[in-house]
Amino acid sequence: MKEDRKWDDMCALNVTRETLHLKCKEAITTLILNGEFSPGERLVEARLGEMLGLSRTTVRSALQQLVQEGLVLQESFRGVIVRPITAESAHETATLREALEVLAVRRAALKITDQEIGELRGRFNDLLESTATRDAAVIFRNDVALHKLIVRIAKHGLLSTHYAMIESQVLFYMAHVGAGFMEREALSRQHKSMVEAICDHDPEEAERALHLHFEEGTGFLIHLLEKMNLRSRKAASQDGEDEIVWPWAKRTDAD
Secondary structure (H helix, E strand, C coil), rough: HHHHHHHHHHHHHHHHHHHHHHHHHHHHHHHHHHCCCCCCCCCCHHHHHHHCHHHHHHHHHHHHHHHHHHCEEEEEEEEEECCCHHHHHHHHHHHHHHHHHHHHHHHHHHCHHHHHHHHHHHHHHHHHHHHHHCHHHHHHHHHHHHHHHHHHHHHHHHHHHHHHHHHHHHHHHHHHCCCCHHHHHHHHHHHHHHHHHCCCCCCHHHHHHHHHHHHHHHHHHHHHHHHHHHHHHHHHHHCCCCCCCCCCCCCCCCC
């Protein structure tokens, strides 16, 4: 009995640690998505621990998980930084995601059940309703949740595994498309035709709607990044290095 109790206590302790780790990872992700930390900015364990009220050990573990997911990078001499964002890296993530989602929407259109149709339409409505929060992390998590549901409805194990591997990067680039894609009208325009085509069991129309979705969102992001990179080459910071002032970053009263 004592051994059983000891084992139960150990299991409870592990669950607590895993819960703290997950909450810490989600909190750091939210800070990044909401612009509290800009692309390329260093993430200091002590500062994050103080902000979140968590130990440096928990923060370090969460950061390592985010390194594996690609949201942050581990660099020599600098430590962990928010993933720098470029037109090339955005294009790579978007094209990989689109290739996976083409398979997802086509299979989902063929395999979706009546119950899943209700679930998909409900998730689409959740996305539209989330725009009222004006919270980038909430809105784009709802966006990713809709796409993840389509992947699940596709019922393809390897597809689900590979999509999960790029989820954090997808969220990151979504957050940097800009405020225009947090609007209800924009999100409805990008997703409604795709959702309805899947519910109508029409794989061709679902794929067409998906390509239009990516053409609008990805095209806007890459155009924005190219403009920012051009601007950075024309303006030097005080220390003589190029500086990019990210338009979605949080501002202080002194700015």
